[in-house]
Amino acid sequence: MTNDPQHMKQAIFDFPDHIGEAITIGRSIHLRNTYRDIQNVVICGMGGSAIGGDVVRVLIRDEIRVPLYVNRHYRLPHWVNSKSLVIASSYSGNTEETLSAFEEARQKGAHILGITTGGTLAERLKADHLDVVLIPGGLQPRAALAFSFVPMLFLLRQVGVIQRDWEPTLNAMRETLHGVRDQYARKIPENPTYALAGKLAHSLPVIYGETDFTAVAAIRWKGQLAENSKMLAYVNELPELNHNEIVGWENNADLLERIVLVWLEDKDSHPRVKIRHQISEKILNSIGIKQETVETDGDDPAIRFLHCIHYGDWVSYWCAMAHGTDPTPVHKISQLKKELSQIS
Numbered sequence: 001m002t003n004d005p006q007h008m009k010q011a012i013f014d015f016p017d018h019i020g021e022a023i024t025i026g027r028s029i030h031l032r033n034t035y036r037d038i039q040n041v042v043i044c045g046m047g048g049s050a051i052g053g054d055v056v057r058v059l060i061r062d063e064i065r066v067p068l069y070v071n072r073h074y075r076l077p078h079w080v081n082s083k084s085l086v087i088a089s090s091y092s093g094n095t096e097e098t099l100s101a102f103e104e105a106r107q108k109g110a111h112i113l114g115i116t117t118g119g120t121l122a123e124r125l126k127a128d129h130l131d132v133v134l135i136p137g138g139l140q141p142r143a144a145l146a147f148s149f150v151p152m153l154f155l156l157r158q159v160g161v162i163q164r165d166w167e168p169t170l171n172a173m174r175e176t177l178h179g180v181r182d183q184y185a186r187k188i189p190e191n192p193t194y195a196l197a198g199k200l201a202h203s204l205p206v207i208y209g210e211t212d213f214t215a216v217a218a219i220r221w222k223g224q225l226a227e228n229s230k231m232l233a234y235v236n237e238l239p240e241l242n243h244n245e246i247v248g249w250e251n252n253a254d255l256l257e258r259i260v261l262v263w264l265e266d267k268d269s270h271p272r273v274k275i276r277h278q279i280s281e282k283i284l285n286s287i288g289i290k291q292e293t294v295e296t297d298g299d300d301p302a303i304r305f306l307h308c309i310h311y312g313d314w315v316s317y318w319c320a321m322a323h324g325t326d327p328t329p330v331h332k333i334s335q336l337k338k339e340l341s342q343i344s
Helices: 008-013 015-027 047-059 096-108 119-127 141-158 167-184 192-200 212-227 271-285 301-323 331-341
Strands: 040-044 068-071 084-090 111-116 131-134 204-209 234-237 259-265 290-295
Touching (some): 008 301, 040 096, 047 068, 047 084, 047 212, 084 096, 084 141, 096 119, 111 119, 111 141, 119 131, 141 212, 167 192, 192 259, 204 212, 212 259, 212 301, 259 271
Parallel strands (some): 040 068, 084 111, 111 131, 204 234
């Protein structure tokens, strides 16, 4: 009997294919409304939809000329106004925080777009004659990452916030991930994601990023370990952790013994950050902290970034298998939503 009856493994395996499907969706976007004088962008979402916003934020960081903010809350920042572009991203279309932010965006007179499979969000967008990008359903939101971030890149280009055509890079991402997924899907010692999961599954993972890219990847790893593996994990990033958290590796020695630290490295890290990593690793080695390093290959930082995310998705799957846990259901989230729905 399989521990994966709802086929999360296949959903992870299909991530490169999802990128290709999402490119097709992006190409087909035809906006009915006009978007002028956009002075800032707010992406509203939670969970898998929010991480899609984070992915976009770091991918376009060097080209976007207006501020972009990922909003994980019921309320919008006070500064949102008629010159703001608010992208409401909810896979189900029924995420209550996103719907609340959507209503506030309407009240503020912001430009509004939506990305969803349907639900209440699609109904409200259509009722107000607002643009909506419909994406395929049938997945867990966290497994629909490509459908969250790829159409967003096409949208931002269409509204004039960015100029770059991302399609060639997206296709290169797809090809790179096609090239590694067969190995990552195999239960063999030579599979580095399976081997790392063997070290993490019965530990408390702490994941440290070093750049905007690896910091977002670390957040994704944490979320996937929670939802797929049903495990707690913690994240931080350099250089910030050197100003506080590095001191915390001292007391509660019995807990420290259960921690495995994973460094998400990237060759484009700031030179001083690389030095900080080396010194921090040495300090933690001196007190016996178990440490692992993950660094993905390639010349393009965007491709390395998506590869790192895909790597972490596989680690979370193999951790679930190590626990004999079905990676798909999220019973505590379902219970929470059910109880929230009973309280007006």
